[in-house]
Amino acid sequence: MRTRLITGILSAVLLSVFLGSSLALAAEPIKIGGLFSVTGPASFLGEPERNTAQMVVDEINAAGGIKGRKLQLIAYDTQGDSTKAKQLVNKLIKNDKVVAIVGPSTTGDSMAIIGDVERAGIPLVSCAAGSKITDPVKKWVFKTAQNDGLAVEKIFDYLKKMKISHVAILTVSDGFGSSGREQLKAKAAKYGIKLVVDDTYGPKDTDMTPQLTKIRSSQAQAIICWGTNPGPAVIARNVKQLGIKLPLFMSHGVSSKKFIELAGDAAEGIILPSGRVIVSDVLPQQDKQKKSLISFVKDYQKHYKAEGDHFGGHAWDAIMLLKGAIERGGVTPAGIRDALEKTVNFAGIGGVFTFSRTDHAGLTKDAFVLVQVKNRDWALVK
Amino acid sequence: MQISDQLTQYLFSGLATGAIYALIGLGFAIIYNATGIINFAQGEFVMLGGMFTVTLINTTGLHPGVAVPCAIILTTVVGILFERLAIRPLKSATPLSLVIITIGGSILIRGIAMLFWDKDTHALPGFSGDEPITIYGASLMPQHLWIFAVTIVVIGMSKIFFSYTISGKAMRACSYNIRAASLIGIDVRRMVLFAFIISSAMGSLAGIIIAPLTMTSYDVGIMIGIKGFCAAIIGGMSSGFGTVLGGLLLGVLESLGAGLVSSGYKDAIAFVILLLILFIRPQGLFKKAETERV
Amino acid sequence: MKRELLKFLILAILVAILPTLLSGSYLVNVLIFVGIHTMLAVALNLLLGFAGQISLGHAGFFGLGAYASAILTTTYGINPWIAMVAAAVAVSLLAFAIGFPILKLKGHYLAMATLGLGIIFFIVFNEAVELTGGPSGFSGIPNLKIGSITFDNDLKNYGLIWLFTLVTVLLSVNLANSRIGRALRAIHDSEVAARVMGVNARLLKVQIFALSAGISAIAGSLYAHTMGFISPTSFGFNFSIELITMVIIGGLGSIYGSLIGAFILTILPEALRTFQDYDIIIYGIILILMTMFLPGGLVRGIPGLLARLRPADKQEEG
Numbered sequence: 001m002r003t004r005l006i007t008g009i010l011s012a013v014l015l016s017v018f019l020g021s022s023l024a025l026a027a028e029p030i031k032i033g034g035l036f037s038v039t040g041p042a043s044f045l046g047e048p049e050r051n052t053a054q055m056v057v058d059e060i061n062a063a064g065g066i067k068g069r070k071l072q073l074i075a076y077d078t079q080g081d082s083t084k085a086k087q088l089v090n091k092l093i094k095n096d097k098v099v100a101i102v103g104p105s106t107t108g109d110s111m112a113i114i115g116d117v118e119r120a121g122i123p124l125v126s127c128a129a130g131s132k133i134t135d136p137v138k139k140w141v142f143k144t145a146q147n148d149g150l151a152v153e154k155i156f157d158y159l160k161k162m163k164i165s166h167v168a169i170l171t172v173s174d175g176f177g178s179s180g181r182e183q184l185k186a187k188a189a190k191y192g193i194k195l196v197v198d199d200t201y202g203p204k205d206t207d208m209t210p211q212l213t214k215i216r217s218s219q220a221q222a223i224i225c226w227g228t229n230p231g232p233a234v235i236a237r238n239v240k241q242l243g244i245k246l247p248l249f250m251s252h253g254v255s256s257k258k259f260i261e262l263a264g265d266a267a268e269g270i271i272l273p274s275g276r277v278i279v280s281d282v283l284p285q286q287d288k289q290k291k292s293l294i295s296f297v298k299d300y301q302k303h304y305k306a307e308g309d310h311f312g313g314h315a316w317d318a319i320m321l322l323k324g325a326i327e328r329g330g331v332t333p334a335g336i337r338d339a340l341e342k343t344v345n346f347a348g349i350g351g352v353f354t355f356s357r358t359d360h361a362g363l364t365k366d367a368f369v370l371v372q373v374k375n376r377d378w379a380l381v382k
Numbered sequence: 383m384q385i386s387d388q389l390t391q392y393l394f395s396g397l398a399t400g401a402i403y404a405l406i407g408l409g410f411a412i413i414y415n416a417t418g419i420i421n422f423a424q425g426e427f428v429m430l431g432g433m434f435t436v437t438l439i440n441t442t443g444l445h446p447g448v449a450v451p452c453a454i455i456l457t458t459v460v461g462i463l464f465e466r467l468a469i470r471p472l473k474s475a476t477p478l479s480l481v482i483i484t485i486g487g488s489i490l491i492r493g494i495a496m497l498f499w500d501k502d503t504h505a506l507p508g509f510s511g512d513e514p515i516t517i518y519g520a521s522l523m524p525q526h527l528w529i530f531a532v533t534i535v536v537i538g539m540s541k542i543f544f545s546y547t548i549s550g551k552a553m554r555a556c557s558y559n560i561r562a563a564s565l566i567g568i569d570v571r572r573m574v575l576f577a578f579i580i581s582s583a584m585g586s587l588a589g590i591i592i593a594p595l596t597m598t599s600y601d602v603g604i605m606i607g608i609k610g611f612c613a614a615i616i617g618g619m620s621s622g623f624g625t626v627l628g629g630l631l632l633g634v635l636e637s638l639g640a641g642l643v644s645s646g647y648k649d650a651i652a653f654v655i656l657l658l659i660l661f662i663r664p665q666g667l668f669k670k671a672e673t674e675r676v
Numbered sequence: 677m678k679r680e681l682l683k684f685l686i687l688a689i690l691v692a693i694l695p696t697l698l699s700g701s702y703l704v705n706v707l708i709f710v711g712i713h714t715m716l717a718v719a720l721n722l723l724l725g726f727a728g729q730i731s732l733g734h735a736g737f738f739g740l741g742a743y744a745s746a747i748l749t750t751t752y753g754i755n756p757w758i759a760m761v762a763a764a765v766a767v768s769l770l771a772f773a774i775g776f777p778i779l780k781l782k783g784h785y786l787a788m789a790t791l792g793l794g795i796i797f798f799i800v801f802n803e804a805v806e807l808t809g810g811p812s813g814f815s816g817i818p819n820l821k822i823g824s825i826t827f828d829n830d831l832k833n834y835g836l837i838w839l840f841t842l843v844t845v846l847l848s849v850n851l852a853n854s855r856i857g858r859a860l861r862a863i864h865d866s867e868v869a870a871r872v873m874g875v876n877a878r879l880l881k882v883q884i885f886a887l888s889a890g891i892s893a894i895a896g897s898l899y900a901h902t903m904g905f906i907s908p909t910s911f912g913f914n915f916s917i918e919l920i921t922m923v924i925i926g927g928l929g930s931i932y933g934s935l936i937g938a939f940i941l942t943i944l945p946e947a948l949r950t951f952q953d954y955d956i957i958i959y960g961i962i963l964i965l966m967t968m969f970l971p972g973g974l975v976r977g978i979p980g981l982l983a984r985l986r987p988a989d990k991q992e993e994g
Contacts, residue, residue, distance in 0.1 A: 082903075
């Protein structure tokens with residue numbers, strides 16, 4: 001792990017040397033701001049996002065930039081704290097004079113800065129999932145992470161098919177979990193599903209057997225857990241400990257190999273909605289996203305010696321969407337915004353994006369596939 | 383499912399979690415009793431124990447039987463360094479500056495851990511497998527038995543240490559009156575170092591045996607440290623049964639709170655009860671009131 | 677007293693001319709946060725530095741003020757100024773009520789109790805989703821208004837917040853030099869002695885606790901109305917620790933010290949940003965080194981440190 005740090009520092013040094021020497025030759029770079037929660041409780045989002053954003057920017061530059069101009073990513077760490085996000089967005093706009101911003105990683109941070117980007121007129125492509133970021137639509141705000149509501153619908157579709165109507169939900173009490181909980185509660189009636197238990201757990205909790213004991217003695221026919229590592233892994237193990245035989249569903253928050261590694265045998269059979277990135281190798285050839293997915297996974301492996309996950313994918317999509325918008329609309333914030341809104345059928349990591357005047361999230365529930373853990377790997381659910 | 387079965391499960395889950403708090407609380411109590419210091423970095427020792435073990439087993443492939451003692455030793459070295467570099471040089475050691483410096487220490491240790499390892503969570507296999515066992519209708523993991531066993535052994539050993547060994551008696555003397563202790567020839571500074579060695583070793587042991595259940599990452603120390611502190615306070619900062627009962631009580635309250643009242647507010651319930659205990663019996667539940675000399 | 681007035685005047689002039697030097701810069705925005713943090717640090721210092729009572733849960737009072745303002749204005753459509761006063765009064769009363777049992781505790785028991793109190797508030801912010809919006813935050817909080825002026829940009833907010841900050845500083849300096857301030861210091865040194873001298877120590881401590889909480893609540897209201905958005909992450913245990921650090925860095929019992937502490941700790945992350953992920957380590961080191969070498973804080977510590985260095989130099993020369 002220290003080697004990763006050293007390579008990180010080395011590449012940063014090399015990069016700055018490279019940038020420094022190229023600056024003199026090329027025209028002024030196009031500045032793009034980045035706000036990611038690289039440290040703090042949401043670092044599992046922010047770190048891959050920042051890594052990916054930097055990687056994509058480097059690659060665009062290596063291929064000659066956009067219309068001969070290099071991109072420059074100015075990324076700051078919000079630590080998942082909305083006060084810091086607010087301070088940093090001001091810095092990006094007033095000090096660094098960026099033309100567009102990618103991030104923040106969390107719904108809370110995104111909501112905190114919407115007022116500032118709207119006032120300044122700078123396009124923002126958020127990497128957070130909360131649907132209220134773009135609902136109602138705000139002029140300057142777009143997002144790449146799939147709405148939680150889409151993941152919920154994917155699970156409910158499946159439950160309906162399996163004729164399951166009584167469900168227990170167990171959500172984590174942070175931004176990710178509470179947004180999921182809202183959507184689960186809002187969409188249940190439409191699918192004829194009754195939530196018989198609605199429980200939460202803390203992000204740092206280490207034992208969820210009390211909640212699961214309560215669920216065990218309820219009428220629930222299935223359990224849906226909404227959280228990010230490590231909580232869901234603890235829940236999977238606790239379910240096994242208590243001998244609960246109900247089908248267990250998770251959210252897209254744990255769709256990475258890390259979850260299977262943490263939960264071990266207890267992960268077997270768990271079903272969850274996920275972006276296509278974890279199953280990129282088994283996707284059919286005609287899948288629109290396949291090309292993007294394969295290149296993202298390969299690049300990430302090459303740069304960071306780690307599995308690229310769909311969180312990093314949100315940043316990949318954001319930068320690539322901006323790239324397209326700059327190519328079509330020019331380098332002014334207003335030009336980028338207008339071009340972004342006209343994006344049609346962009347096949348990225350999170351799904352196939354089509355923005356419009358009334359839709360700044362751009363995805364449908366096809367952005368998700370249902371996957372199941374089988375033999376410590378992911379398998380598509382038909 | 384019978385309500386009585388549910389209750390036994392809540393009770394056992396609570397006791398298991400409580401035993402963890404108790405073990406961590408003991409570390410707090412031992413340092414406090416020997417030195418008057420509340421070591422807010424205690425939770426970080428717990429984290430270090432778990433993280434060192436994970437690293438030793440996963441990267442060097444050591445046998446757990448070797449990795450565990452190594453991890454304890456490594457954590458103890460950190461504890462000694464902390465005492466030597468931060469606590470001992472402190473000239474004007476007011477209670478407040480001690481609180482601040484140990485908080486600073488915990489931030490520092492956590493930061494270094496984050497950079498040295500990573501921000502991921504890591505799992506450790508159970509010491510005796512992962513097949514659940516059933517007791518009176520409640521399910522537990524074999525690891526829970528390890529936790530109970532280690533807690534009992536640790537209490538027993540600390541009882542023997544404080545009652546029958548010279549060093550233990552000397553440390554107790556320090557806790558009553560540091561100046562008097564130094565007058566009768568006790569090397570108070572050595573006792574402070576001793577206390578840090580014992581409690582960092584104990585903290586890392588706790589971190590190691592809970593890792594297979596709770597998993598571990600660079601930032602597990604904060605919350606679990608606060609809970610351990612809480613256990614010690616309820617128990618009246620005793621380095622024996624008081625703290626253990628405090629931990630068990632806290633664990634059971636949380637578990638019952640989550641199962642019967644509200645899972646979202648379970649920590650709030652535990653803390654409200656803590657406040658009530660402090661208001662009614664400021665000296666802890668299991669301790670006689672002391673008169674303060676001025 | 678004249679010296680105090682002079683110090684205050686210098687500060688007021690500095691505050692007035694700073695934005696003209698920085699016009700249009702994002703640093704004006706940073707200075708807004710310096711102002712809010714100064715109010716909080718000064719409030720905490722009244723409790724910690726003068727009455728000698730630790731609180732590890734002050735971020736909770738800050739959050740209570742912010743959420744009370746947000747809910748009253750946004751959900752119930754009450755005028756922001758009225759909401760601010762209501763929030764401050766309510767939080768003060770709450771602190772007054774809790775103050776009696778909680779300030780009976782001493783040392784680490786008090787630390788634990790206030791820590792617990794802060795955590796309870798944080799859990800409520802997080803869990804009372806219908807009221808607070810829960811972890812995803814509370815948005816759409818209106819800006820403050822006076823007549824036709826709406827405080828909706830950095831410069832106007834700077835003026836507003838620093839006005840409040842200066843008033844807080846002035847009041848606190850006066851309080852510190854008053855009979856009450858002397859009584860508080862007496863409690864700090866020896867509560868029993870103070871009581872023997874006829875100081876109603878218990879009531880005084882509780883009053884200061886309530887005052888401190890009330891100022892924190894006002895800072896919270898201001899924060900909510902300038903940010904327009906709040907979420908629980910800003911009011912957690914970490915922020916309580918940050919506040920204590922500000923007080924310690926500036927020096928216990930030094931009002932201007934708290935201002936300097938707040939300034940340093942708010943600007944520091946800007947300076948450390950080049951270190952990226954390493955800033956948390958540097959932060960920890962600063963805390964430790966400060967406590968070790970400047971236990972009196974910067975304001976009193978640096979002259980002392982210099983004085984200690986100087987004779988040593990002479991000895992070497994001689």
